[in-house]
Amino acid sequence: MVTLKDISREVGLSVTQVSRALGGHADVNRDTRDKVQRMATRLGYRPNAIARSLKTGRSGIIAMIVAGSRDPQANAHLFEIVMGLSAEISALGLQFVLHVGQTGADTTQLHADLYRSGGIDGFVLIGPAPDDPRIACLLRLGAPFIVHGRDPAQSHAFVDIDNFAVGETMADHLLHLGHRDIAFLNGPESEFFALERRRGVAAAFAKHGVTPDPALTLSIPMTEPNGRTNTLRLLDAARPPTAIIAGNTMLARGVYQATESRGLNVPRDLSILAHDDGLELFASESFDPPLGGTVAHLTTAWVTLSADLKQIIAGQDDPFHTRVLDLTFTKGLSACAI
Amino acid sequence: MVTLKDISREVGLSVTQVSRALGGHADVNRDTRDKVQRMATRLGYRPNAIARSLKTGRSGIIAMIVAGSRDPQANAHLFEIVMGLSAEISALGLQFVLHVGQTGADTTQLHADLYRSGGIDGFVLIGPAPDDPRIACLLRLGAPFIVHGRDPAQSHAFVDIDNFAVGETMADHLLHLGHRDIAFLNGPESEFFALERRRGVAAAFAKHGVTPDPALTLSIPMTEPNGRTNTLRLLDAARPPTAIIAGNTMLARGVYQATESRGLNVPRDLSILAHDDGLELFASESFDPPLGGTVAHLTTAWVTLSADLKQIIAGQDDPFHTRVLDLTFTKGLSACAI
DNA sequence: CTGAAAGCGCTTACAG
DNA sequence: CTGAAAGCGCTTACAG
Numbered sequence: 223m224v225t226l227k228d229i230s231r232e233v234g235l236s237v238t239q240v241s242r243a244l245g246g247h248a249d250v251n252r253d254t255r256d257k258v259q260r261m262a263t264r265l266g267y268r269p270n271a272i273a274r275s276l277k278t279g280r281s282g283i284i285a286m287i288v289a290g291s292r293d294p295q296a297n298a299h300l301f302e303i304v305m306g307l308s309a310e311i312s313a314l315g316l317q318f319v320l321h322v323g324q325t326g327a328d329t330t331q332l333h334a335d336l337y338r339s340g341g342i343d344g345f346v347l348i349g350p351a352p353d354d355p356r357i358a359c360l361l362r363l364g365a366p367f368i369v370h371g372r373d374p375a376q377s378h379a380f381v382d383i384d385n386f387a388v389g390e391t392m393a394d395h396l397l398h399l400g401h402r403d404i405a406f407l408n409g410p411e412s413e414f415f416a417l418e419r420r421r422g423v424a425a426a427f428a429k430h431g432v433t434p435d436p437a438l439t440l441s442i443p444m445t446e447p448n449g450r451t452n453t454l455r456l457l458d459a460a461r462p463p464t465a466i467i468a469g470n471t472m473l474a475r476g477v478y479q480a481t482e483s484r485g486l487n488v489p490r491d492l493s494i495l496a497h498d499d500g501l502e503l504f505a506s507e508s509f510d511p512p513l514g515g516t517v518a519h520l521t522t523a524w525v526t527l528s529a530d531l532k533q534i535i536a537g538q539d540d541p542f543h544t545r546v547l548d549l550t551f552t553k554g555l556s557a558c559a560i
Numbered sequence: 561m562v563t564l565k566d567i568s569r570e571v572g573l574s575v576t577q578v579s580r581a582l583g584g585h586a587d588v589n590r591d592t593r594d595k596v597q598r599m600a601t602r603l604g605y606r607p608n609a610i611a612r613s614l615k616t617g618r619s620g621i622i623a624m625i626v627a628g629s630r631d632p633q634a635n636a637h638l639f640e641i642v643m644g645l646s647a648e649i650s651a652l653g654l655q656f657v658l659h660v661g662q663t664g665a666d667t668t669q670l671h672a673d674l675y676r677s678g679g680i681d682g683f684v685l686i687g688p689a690p691d692d693p694r695i696a697c698l699l700r701l702g703a704p705f706i707v708h709g710r711d712p713a714q715s716h717a718f719v720d721i722d723n724f725a726v727g728e729t730m731a732d733h734l735l736h737l738g739h740r741d742i743a744f745l746n747g748p749e750s751e752f753f754a755l756e757r758r759r760g761v762a763a764a765f766a767k768h769g770v771t772p773d774p775a776l777t778l779s780i781p782m783t784e785p786n787g788r789t790n791t792l793r794l795l796d797a798a799r800p801p802t803a804i805i806a807g808n809t810m811l812a813r814g815v816y817q818a819t820e821s822r823g824l825n826v827p828r829d830l831s832i833l834a835h836d837d838g839l840e841l842f843a844s845e846s847f848d849p850p851l852g853g854t855v856a857h858l859t860t861a862w863v864t865l866s867a868d869l870k871q872i873i874a875g876q877d878d879p880f881h882t883r884v885l886d887l888t889f890t891k892g893l894s895a896c897a898i
Numbered sequence: 899c900t901g902a903a904a905g906c907g908c909t910t911a912c913a914g
Numbered sequence: 915c916t917g918a919a920a921g922c923g924c925t926t927a928c929a930g
Contacts, residue, residue, distance in 0.1 A: 238919095239916055249915060276921095
């Protein structure tokens with residue numbers, strides 16, 4: 223490995239001066255700087271990141287730790303997140319590192335261990351639960367981090383969307399179209415976003431003076447098979463819904479599959495709306511008929527999320543900085559008046 | 561952060577001795593060791609990985625660098641690889657780090673930069689091309705690495721399957737069943753594995769004294785949409801194939817979709833065999849009728865691959881250690897005599 | 899069984 | 915504008 227000492231020896235200057243020349247410090251002679259830089263490239267010098275980190279106490283590495291999952295579709299979703307996030311973080315000149323734990327591993331401990339072993343400047347957390355132990359742990363350690371989504375029980379930096387509005391907007395649209403028997407395939411209500419969406423749906427119902435049937439709201443993991451089987455079950459009920467709201471496009475895909483297998487027409491026989499995160503593998507344009515619903519591309523979340531985290535690490539931003547992103551609504555062709 | 565110095569001060573011993581006690585060295589007094597260990601846990605001491613790496617020249621980190629891809633299905637596949645690999649590497653007490661470059665980034669340069677910046681003990685490479693520049697680069701740097709698959713043009717450590725046999729076995733089975741018009745949806749023949757498979761198919765044809773129609777072998781990215789559209793095209797030809805060999809289960813899924821949309825029955829109207837990597841998202845059991853073909857679970861590849869790489873890094877194994885894994889064949893119910 | 903010392907490669911006050 | 919020195923936290927010969 224080529225070190226500063228090697229360059230120092232070659233050009234006959236002190237290591238100190240070589241370091242400063244390469245670091246672009248102002249108080250270095252023009253000629254000296256040039257000579258040093260030429261030699262550095264000639265020898266193929268790369269600063270040793272380990273040594274630099276030890277000295278500066280900063281590694282430039284942002285980590286995300288996830289537990290392995292047995293659900294391939296959840297993994298596919300996760301990977302889209304990783305790709306998007308990673309691209310943004312690289313663009314800021316930082317390194318993004320994904321740590322996949324064993325399936326079902328205790329990632330709280332992993333976060334703590336990794337942080338206390340040095341070498342990680344900060345973390346990105348996704349899918350927070352209420353009273354999320356990872357958040358509590360990182361707060362206790364004083365580690366810089368930012369959450370996609372939020373845990374209302376703790377104060378921390380986050381980037382999120384208005385999930386109350388997600389539920390309210392879609393329910394409101396369907397109620398306006400005259401639907402009353404509206405099923406809601408919600409995400410797991412162990413997570414805050416799903417609770418908010420349920421509250422939003424309830425608010426829309428209340429505004430229209432309608433009492434929702436609690437049996438029509440389902441709290442389930444948001445995958446295609448879950449969308450399919452639960453829709454089939456709903457359609458088999460004594461009083462099947464005339465419209466379905468799906469928590470994401472994977473669930474919606476399952477809903478479409480169910481209607482198709484029953485020979486039903488969307489939207490004539492069943493109206494469908496879904497929230498769209500902009501996942502490529504389940505793009506709303508790939509639905510026939512085009513899927514309507516609320517839209518908030520995850521891609522935009524990563525941009526602000528990484529920029530905010532960088533600021534927090536540098537100590538130039540409130541460690542509890544919060545941000546709620548915009549939401550849009552597309553009608554699509556998947557919902558019609560009853 | 562808690563350091564050795566803190567413990568040293570608390571217990572009134574030198575940093576040297578504290579380090580040795582914690583390191584589990586033999587020549588430390590029982591009582592001393594106990595006292596030090598108790599204090600370490602009391603203070604919540606974690607050895608600083610950065611400092612340790614700088615000293616030992618080893619980080620315990622294995623990296624895989626991939627370019628971002630625009631193809632969500634390719635990403636889903638990749639992520640299954642990452643999950644499996646990561647689990648194995650963690651199990652060996654090493655850290656696995658995934659580095660996702662920008663879409664289309666020059667990962668050769670990324671490999672070199674990351675290695676020369678220190679902090680990476682070795683690399684895992686997947687999807688080698690002939691004369692793969694990443695391999696050439698890592699060989700030049702003397703970096704430990706292992707490849708899943710192989711580049712016959714360079715000597716390096718790898719774990720691979722016998723792709724000649726993959727092609728030969730499936731073609732042979734179909735030829736035995738009496739098929740002559742056999743289409744082959746092969747992977748991109750810019751990669752060695754696909755060339756080998758083509759050679760294997762050709763060998764089976766030769767053995768049966770049959771001359772294959774070159775127009776029936778397609779070199780395409782192995783995704784579901786590609787499987788579907790290319791099958792439709794083949795079925796529309798003047799002389800449609802009676803059997804199709806697919807390079808993986810994603811392609812096979814597309815083939816099934818195409819037959820279904822044409823109202824054809826598998827295997828009565830079209831026999832299908834595919835190579836199965838054991839991907840969860842496209843499991844062969846989830847096919848109806850059950851898909852037949854060669855099988856080699858990627859999972860087993862990761863076990864030996866990580867163990868081999870660990871050995872190579874430790875200098876206890878030939879850096880050019882190669883290994884060819886077993887292949888099995890399942891008949892399934894997707895192919896029948898013509 | 900224990901400790902003082904050197905050193906991994908870097909950066910950064912400090913003194914000139 | 916330049917260099918000697920200290921130090922980030924650790925490990926490991928070396929001497930006792």
